[in-house]
Amino acid sequence: MTVAELVRELREKRRERERPKDPEEPSAHWPGTDRVGHDVMTSYTVILRTRGCRLASGSGCTVCGYPFEGTGGVGAREVRRQLETALADAPDESLYLKLFTSGSLLDEWELPVDAQRAVVEALRSDGRVARLSIETLPGFVTEETLSRIDGPYELEVATGLETSSDAVRQLCLNKALTFEDYAGAVEAARGFGADVKTYVLLKPPFLPEPTALRDAVRSGIDAFDAGSESVSLNLCNVQRGTLVEHLHRRGEYRPPWLWTAHEAVRRIKRYAGDRLVISDPVASGKKRGPRNCGECDDSAARALERFSLEQEPSILDGADCSCKTEWEQRLLLEEHTHHPNPLTSIDG
Amino acid sequence: MDYFEVKERDGPGRTGELRMGGESAETPLLAEHTRAGVLLGEILLKESGTAYHPAVGDTAPDYPSPLRADERVLAELEERSTAAASPEHVAATVHGGEDVGLRRRAASALEGFPLLILGSAPALDASPRKLSNVVPAVREAARPDAAIYAPGLALPWSVPLLIYAGIDLLDDSAARIAAARNTYLERDRASPLEELEETVCPCPACLDGNPESFEGLLRHNRATLETEVRLSRAAVARGQLRELVEGRIRTKPWLVAALRHLDENRDYVEERTPTFRRSEMLACGEEALRRAEVTRFAERMHGRYEPPDADAAVILPCSAGKPYFTSRSHSKFRRATGDRALEIVLTSPMGAVPRELETVYPVAHYDVPVTGHWSEEEIAWMTTNLENLLGGREYGEIVAHVRDEGYVEAVKRVEENLGVEARYTSIDNHPTSDESLADLEEGLRGFRTDIDRYAEGTRCVADYMLGKGAGTALLDGAEVRGRYPSLRVERDGEVLATAVPAYGSLAFTLRARDVFPSDYVVEIEDFVPMGSVLAPGVVDAPEGIRPGDEVLVEGPSATCVGRARMSGDEMARSRRGVAVDVRHREEI
Numbered sequence: 001m002t003v004a005e006l007v008r009e010l011r012e013k014r015r016e017r018e019r020p021k022d023p024e025e026p027s028a029h030w031p032g033t034d035r036v037g038h039d040v041m042t043s044y045t046v047i048l049r050t051r052g053c054r055l056a057s058g059s060g061c062t063v064c065g066y067p068f069e070g071t072g073g074v075g076a077r078e079v080r081r082q083l084e085t086a087l088a089d090a091p092d093e094s095l096y097l098k099l100f101t102s103g104s105l106l107d108e109w110e111l112p113v114d115a116q117r118a119v120v121e122a123l124r125s126d127g128r129v130a131r132l133s134i135e136t137l138p139g140f141v142t143e144e145t146l147s148r149i150d151g152p153y154e155l156e157v158a159t160g161l162e163t164s165s166d167a168v169r170q171l172c173l174n175k176a177l178t179f180e181d182y183a184g185a186v187e188a189a190r191g192f193g194a195d196v197k198t199y200v201l202l203k204p205p206f207l208p209e210p211t212a213l214r215d216a217v218r219s220g221i222d223a224f225d226a227g228s229e230s231v232s233l234n235l236c237n238v239q240r241g242t243l244v245e246h247l248h249r250r251g252e253y254r255p256p257w258l259w260t261a262h263e264a265v266r267r268i269k270r271y272a273g274d275r276l277v278i279s280d281p282v283a284s285g286k287k288r289g290p291r292n293c294g295e296c297d298d299s300a301a302r303a304l305e306r307f308s309l310e311q312e313p314s315i316l317d318g319a320d321c322s323c324k325t326e327w328e329q330r331l332l333l334e335e336h337t338h339h340p341n342p343l344t345s346i347d348g
Numbered sequence: 349m350d351y352f353e354v355k356e357r358d359g360p361g362r363t364g365e366l367r368m369g370g371e372s373a374e375t376p377l378l379a380e381h382t383r384a385g386v387l388l389g390e391i392l393l394k395e396s397g398t399a400y401h402p403a404v405g406d407t408a409p410d411y412p413s414p415l416r417a418d419e420r421v422l423a424e425l426e427e428r429s430t431a432a433a434s435p436e437h438v439a440a441t442v443h444g445g446e447d448v449g450l451r452r453r454a455a456s457a458l459e460g461f462p463l464l465i466l467g468s469a470p471a472l473d474a475s476p477r478k479l480s481n482v483v484p485a486v487r488e489a490a491r492p493d494a495a496i497y498a499p500g501l502a503l504p505w506s507v508p509l510l511i512y513a514g515i516d517l518l519d520d521s522a523a524r525i526a527a528a529r530n531t532y533l534e535r536d537r538a539s540p541l542e543e544l545e546e547t548v549c550p551c552p553a554c555l556d557g558n559p560e561s562f563e564g565l566l567r568h569n570r571a572t573l574e575t576e577v578r579l580s581r582a583a584v585a586r587g588q589l590r591e592l593v594e595g596r597i598r599t600k601p602w603l604v605a606a607l608r609h610l611d612e613n614r615d616y617v618e619e620r621t622p623t624f625r626r627s628e629m630l631a632c633g634e635e636a637l638r639r640a641e642v643t644r645f646a647e648r649m650h651g652r653y654e655p656p657d658a659d660a661a662v663i664l665p666c667s668a669g670k671p672y673f674t675s676r677s678h679s680k681f682r683r684a685t686g687d688r689a690l691e692i693v694l695t696s697p698m699g700a701v702p703r704e705l706e707t708v709y710p711v712a713h714y715d716v717p718v719t720g721h722w723s724e725e726e727i728a729w730m731t732t733n734l735e736n737l738l739g740g741r742e743y744g745e746i747v748a749h750v751r752d753e754g755y756v757e758a759v760k761r762v763e764e765n766l767g768v769e770a771r772y773t774s775i776d777n778h779p780t781s782d783e784s785l786a787d788l789e790e791g792l793r794g795f796r797t798d799i800d801r802y803a804e805g806t807r808c809v810a811d812y813m814l815g816k817g818a819g820t821a822l823l824d825g826a827e828v829r830g831r832y833p834s835l836r837v838e839r840d841g842e843v844l845a846t847a848v849p850a851y852g853s854l855a856f857t858l859r860a861r862d863v864f865p866s867d868y869v870v871e872i873e874d875f876v877p878m879g880s881v882l883a884p885g886v887v888d889a890p891e892g893i894r895p896g897d898e899v900l901v902e903g904p905s906a907t908c909v910g911r912a913r914m915s916g917d918e919m920a921r922s923r924r925g926v927a928v929d930v931r932h933r934e935e936i
């Protein structure tokens with residue numbers, strides 16, 4: 001059995017248990033604060049419900065649990081409804097709107113062209129949006145697709161590179177994409193005048209912690225070199241129905257240590273200079289999320305969040321705990337043993 | 349030249365020498381993780397250069413290390429990553445998770461490497477079934493002279509068993525993780541440092557005061573692991589690794605289960621267990637009944653032993669002194685029986701032993717706690733073997749000169765199974781009382797007294813060593829001289845074989861070359877061996893040869909006789925190591 005087949009099998013098993021979704025309800029929406037350039041802006045994240053990621057309809061990524069967010073029949077009318085509902089709760093000020101789907105907003109297979117246009121119209125008439133960030137796979141980024149969603153706002157294209165190693169992306173993530181595709185998309189976006197934000201994934205399945213750390217740092221650097229304005233480090237968490245969950249259940253996947261995230265962010269920032277390096281530790285401290293010893297998870301996660309806003313490396317130095325010794329030892333051992341959880345019976 | 353050479357074998361456990369990059373290390377050993385790489389004794393295994401996985405330096409890896417085993421996806425990942433193992437690598441990782449078929453495939457595909465790393469080894473910890481499936485599979489599929497390194501697996505209590513199972517190199521992962529968590533490791537437990545009442549450990553870190561710093565605790569924890577590795581290495585050299593293992597497994601139920609599972613994989617253990625040696629065999633637990641030495645004795649006895657021509661049989665209790673004939677009780681029995689009967693000794697864990705085989709290994713070498721109480725398993729084992737010994741022919745009288753309930757029970761079961769009746773001569777009295785002995789003598793009155801003990805003993809030992817018929821061929825036209833058990837066989841004034849009581853075997857000379865059946869003939873290339881035959885010089889060797897067996901070596905230029913140091917399979921497949929210690933040679 002191949003990775004691709006196993007991912008599909010696990011997904012189908014999970015999909016049977018999913019309830020149908022309402023095409024007029026957005027998946028989620030919430031307010032926040034984000035760094036943009038040298039400023040801090042009020043942000044608003046909206047996750048539109050669409051047909052779902054095109055990649056996931058084939059096999060899909062080993063880490064991604066979003067395919068279950070998809071639903072059929074989302075057209076211009078439904079998208080308008082979703083946006084209405086979501087924006088009704090948005091703060092009444094100039095907004096940095098992060099408009100995501102569970103896939104690629106620019107993919108007309110996922111969201112028809114008239115629905116994409118409906119989005120732009122809705123934002124235009126709303127008037128609060130000063131900066132729009134949309135999420136898409138690099139393959140859909142062209143001058144033509146970008147002009148469809150252009151409007152009276154700054155445009156940011158957020159794209160999931162995950163790793164700059166094609167081998168890791170292919171073997172560990174099962175994500176059909178090459179670094180060349182990505183670099184081409186960055187060039188197209190910048191040619192259009194849009195900013196690019198690159199997602200890098202910390203700790204895909206099958207990589208030992210120290211390899212994952214190196215891979216993330218390397219990928220961040222490569223993204224900046226390709227022309228990305230900012231890098232967002234996603235800390236892998238265990239999502240439902242994924243290969244990662246399957247491995248996690250068998251004791252063969254541990255989400256990254258928050259210390260590893262600190263280290264990765266620190267090293268990428270050293271290269272980035274003024275460019276933004278951010279990381280939002282989703283599900284931190286949970287068994288299925290990035291974590292340390294349990295005692296220091298909160299403070300380590302808070303430090304990452306503060307760093308993301310202030311871009312000041314000394315914030316990370318402030319976080320410390322006695323479990324750092326164990327983290328250092330595990331980095332050393334995993335470098336040589338390639339196993340995520342050695343010696344679980346040590347205490348028994 | 350990088351290589352691994354096996355020196356001594358004690359079951360699947362072994363000692364050896366690993367040589368890499370001009371440095372060498374003795375195994376079993378405890379690898380140390382350092383910033384510079386993994387230290388195997390003096391050998392430094394680095395991440396790059398002599399890399400053992402393809403992730404290089406501070407850059408992203410060209411290939412991921414797909415070592416977290418999910419056997420279902422590993423087939424794909426493994427194929428892609430094996431392509432990345434380049435020739436300059438000195439070690440390669442055997443993937444395959446729990447899938448024994450995948451593990452075998454990986455191990456045999458990587459046969460060029462002197463060092464094989466067991467991928468996902470930590471998953472075998474506290475998993476007796478997985479451990480006893482995976483380790484033998486890898487050892488069997490790999491070349492016999494590939495060292496097996498299992499990183500992230502060793503804990504102090506599991507070290508002897510892991511080495512016995514067939515792992516050559518372990519590491520100090522546990523020492524590090526435990527130290528980082530403030531956990532103090534002892535031979536049989538791990539305790540939080542703050543709960544430790546007192547430390548009895550005499551290691552430098554503990555003597556210097558409390559091992560409270562990370563470094564101090566690491567030093568102590570590593571010393572604890574290191575001690576177990578060294579004890580195991582010394583035990584292999586002494587031929588008593590099994591004894592060490594049986595003693596150590598008591599601290600964790602999973603270890604007991606793992607040894608049982610290993611014993612169930614009997615061929616794997618038996619092939620690697622020496623047939624003749626001088627070490628004492630201690631049968632202190634029920635695991636002893638399943639030892640390869642014990643089951644092999646029963647098997648060879650069943651297949652190769654031809655009892656002397658006697659009309660009566662007598663069943664005797666074993667003695668503490670070995671061989672039995674050296675004990676007081678047995679010299680009294682011998683006077684009473686007067687060479688008139690097939691003599692069978694009931695015992696545990698050997699089951700039932702005919703007098704003729706009392707000097708072979710391990711019959712002359714075992715010790716067992718004697719309480720007079722035998723477990724059901726022991727009684728059943730005695731019954732099976734006694735039945736096999738008596739079942740071959742009809743006896744005019746079967747005298748059971750035993751008193752212990754367990755012995756009597758075994759005889760009763762045999763009586764029923766074979767439809768024979770035994771005459772009990774020691775039921776209420778002590779077997780060595782005058783009354784009992786008189787009874788025994790009375791039971792055998794009138795039977796022939798013409799069994800030639802020396803000749804019969806020699807014939808049966810030769811059969812036991814080389815197969816049925818070897819003894820008769822050996823004794824044809826020859827005579828047995830010397831004082832029992834130090835006998836020798838001579839023909840026309842020339843020695844054919846000499847008994848070696850310490851090893852429980854016969855040492856043959858070239859005059860006995862015709863005695864060797866093809867099962868014990870090793871074919872070598874065109875050269876004249878000096879002190880020993882090395883494995884690369886072996887053209888072919890029969891599969892049935894075990895370390896310790898007497899073998900005839902034949903090649904275009906020489907014929908030799910000697911003692912096998914490795915199994916026939918190992919001789920045929922190894923690139924290094926002594927295959928046969930040559931005793932006598934003749935140039936052609």
Ligand SMILES: [Zn+2]
Pocket residue numbers: 292293294295296297321322323324
């Ligand atoms: Zn902590």
Ligand SMILES: [Zn+2]
Pocket residue numbers: 549550551552553554555568569571
């Ligand atoms: Zn100590």
